[in-house]
Amino acid sequence: MAPNEIISPADKMALRAKQADIPASGESKTAGRKRFEPEMREHVIKAATRAIEAKGLEGLKARPIAQRAGISVGSIYNLFGDLDELTRVINGRTYDALYEIERSALEQAREAGKTSREQMMDLAAAYLDFVETHQAIWLACLAFNRNQTDLPPQWYLDKEQALFRIIEDAIATFPGAQELEARQNNARALWASIHGIVTVAVADGFLMQPIANVWTQIQIIVNAVAGSLEGE
Amino acid sequence: MAPNEIISPADKMALRAKQADIPASGESKTAGRKRFEPEMREHVIKAATRAIEAKGLEGLKARPIAQRAGISVGSIYNLFGDLDELTRVINGRTYDALYEIERSALEQAREAGKTSREQMMDLAAAYLDFVETHQAIWLACLAFNRNQTDLPPQWYLDKEQALFRIIEDAIATFPGAQELEARQNNARALWASIHGIVTVAVADGFLMQPIANVWTQIQIIVNAVAGSLEGE
DNA sequence: CAGATAAATGAACATTGTTCAAGTAAAAAA
């Protein structure tokens, strides 16, 4: 029910039992229900998310998802139009979850009176931690975006944009670099760099190098950019 | 015939005509040839490359490729085992081509007596130019790697590794950072950052921002890292 | 209760990757 899903590590087990029962009950004399959309959508999203976590984006198949959610294949298409849309909804929640984490990381850093450099460091750490914790679901975002041939819908782009704006906010607090365009380029450069470091590290779905090295590389970039912005 | 393929912008037209004729000739009374493998492989690779360029990695379908190459579907599997292997061969050539470009960019920069910072700038520029010029084929590399669930073969990893080592070479010439591990982390951090900037820019197969901005962002990072390494 | 409505169903279709028994041209053997 919360806007960010991402497993919600606590209630996971409780929900799992509940979900597993729903499809098993009865002999499927269940055609023609009404007004069940909201709950059903959630069931499908949960089942699809679990599939992605277990077997990557390739693991998201219409028929198994339908079975796990206790509905028919056709209903998935009633609810989402097609599998791409279902994936987009899941990815959107992933973006939301990451957004909340980054927002609160920045907020906490500021309340703790940290420097701009430290704020950026905390943002990067939060990102690395997120990707490490939700590797499959995050790789699904990237893989999906790569495979699309036309532009995604606006609401999807907006969620991606929102992530950049957090970094812009953090960068805005630096003494130098005040003009809007420079600030945007600095924010994009820094965010894309951290993103690049993290995704090269988890390329092919595996950690290709020790996490400590990844963190070192992030520090190199953040320190370099911070030092450059501080004009020192 | 050259080890790097990538369209070879010159002979393109000549080859195109030649290729188009080969399948069209005769009434396909061509079962049971012998010792034709090498040429056939090239035909298939060319046809597949063109398909990727035109319609992305999704555009690589067995049947159309077979038809364009003038052979049957089965022969593709005789030659490559499966489509993934065909893709890997194409991507391998892409890596080779980029490697050559980067190597010669570095060499030229050194011969021109450029500073370490300028050398890195030239490497980054060469990379950006390559991706801009061969967008589809490069995105195919990234998309393919993302979709794989198990580790690629060693020869494939080696080609990827080779690209990092060029940056390591460039970074090795900086006055500071001499220890091997620090140098490797610096190289990886910088290369992954540039990679991140470029790929975020071409995300979803489109240039999401003006190329000038992308270049500005690269300069921000290279200058920041260079400044940091120069200890200034 | 009867009709209208909204939604769920799952068989059927289209598209793909992949396999493999059968066929065929070239080389080798006779």
Added chain:
DNA sequence: TTTTTTACTTGAACAATGTTCATTTATCTG
């Protein structure tokens, strides 16, 4: 030359998958 063997090509057939839609069914409305 004729026959046998070899090596490769072929394309029909299969399995897995995304997607559609006529039919069925539950619920709502009067």
